[in-house]
């Protein structure tokens with residue numbers, strides 16, 4: 001098998017077709033395919049030679065592996081457990097603690113109990129109510145009897161030699177928190193796709209307080225000699241990591257008022273750095289994860305937003321405003337954060353500014369922009385430029401949609417250089433369409449000149465003006481037209497300040 005893809009013919013009919021559909025509905029991945037693959041499929045050894053040759057001189061402590069799940073498919077859960085048992089070398093693994101977060105699916109009841117009884121060193125703890133993944137992890141951590149705890153999602157596959165290099169880093173320094181390289185298991189075919197350590201991705205975040213993957217900054221990449229050596233990372237994806245249990249407790253675990261899903265990865269990342277720890281990705285350690293494209297949980301987005309507001313209130317200082325303007329300042333009821341603020345004070349953690357300067361120095365702080373917020377067309381009543389991209393997608397579409405005043409896909413920055421920027425993407429004119437493309441220096445197809453008097457938005461490269469047309473389906477899209485000053489060519493921008501624009505003559 002070696003982690004190869006399993007394809008199901010497109011034209012399957014009847015029961016199989018139905019099963020495939022149900023599998024996707026229940027899990028947001030292809031459970032039918034997962035069920036076909038043995039729990040114990042063999043995977044290649046993805047490590048660089050450097051990793052295989054290294055011998056640890058330290059006597060290493062044992063770890064507890066904690067896997068929380070809510071309504072996980074039987075096959076993915078069992079494959080996760082089996083891969084841990086198979087690929088973790090004996091002396092290091094004390095036990096696996098499974099935390100069932102109040103699952104309702106039948107196969108996770110007596111069938112799972114029976115299965116687990118047969119497995120060595122696996123223990124199942126069941127939550128008495130739905131806790132969400134954040135509190136479930138705290139339950140798991142408190143149950144652990146070892147000095148190191150290691151978390152995995154319930155749809156992972158560990159590979160040869162994955163565990164030792166993670167433990168080594170914490171044994172050397174118990175304030176180091178480590179994540180393996182997280183490889184992709186395709187949600188449709190279950191193909192295991194390993195990352196090349198030369199193109200290793202680090203964790204970052206954007207001002208929507210979403211976790212993002214980013215390439216290694218050039219300066220750091222140039223200095224790297226051993227591609228498999230641990231690399232410092234500003235954030236971690238959050239599902240797969242190991243931490244000293246006492247350090248986790250010292251940091252106040254997670255904010256226990258975070259609900260269901262989201263935000264806890266950034267909370268932990270920020271506070272590890274700000275409160276005296278280090279966060280690393282260890283390329284000798286490869287673990288696969290099934291990345292889903294949708295949420296299988298009801299209300300997850302609202303919970304994630306509430307979690308992010310709590311995160312911003314406690315950890316972001318003045319920088320919280322960059323997040324709030326992206327949610328239209330609609331913070332909602334985020335509960336009481338005073339205990340968490342006290343914790344931060346007690347631990348005497350560094351400021352968020354310190355974190356940005358010292359850990360995440362390539363992060364763009366949008367403090368010096370010519371405009372920020374919605375971009376309205378005057379051609380129709382309350383219609384706005386709307387980015388359809390969900391970052392970190394590459395190119396994507398732009399439409400004109402009713403303004404919703406909640407930031408999100410209608411929150412634009414008009415940069416000092418004249419770029420209309422949505423997240424890391426810029427409004428561009430390529431192959432005769434207005435689109436979003438990665439922002440590039442010196443690309444004059446991305447430079448727009450706004451004139452507050454005429455309200456025209458001039459596209460510098462073509463000398464045409466941004467305007468609006470409706471297509472057959474009545475979708476309104478932005479287009480370029482010869483500048484005439486007609487109504488559809490006139491635009492308003494929130495918070496426009498012409499003084500912040502660098503004169504275009506200096507740019508071209």
Ligand code: UD2
Nearest residue numbers: 068069070101132133153154237238239260261262263289
């Ligand atoms: C990513 C992380 C995930 C978590 C999340 C943000 C990786 C690979 N995954 O999303 O670990 O940090 O970002 O919160 O880094 N679960 C529960 N109870 C719930 C919901 C989920 O126990 O109410 C379990 C779930 O079965 C899974 C784990 O928590 O094992 C993570 O959930 P996910 O797989 O839906 O998150 P993911 O990978 O989209």
Ligand code: MN
Nearest residue numbers: 153239289290
């Ligand atoms: Mn996951």
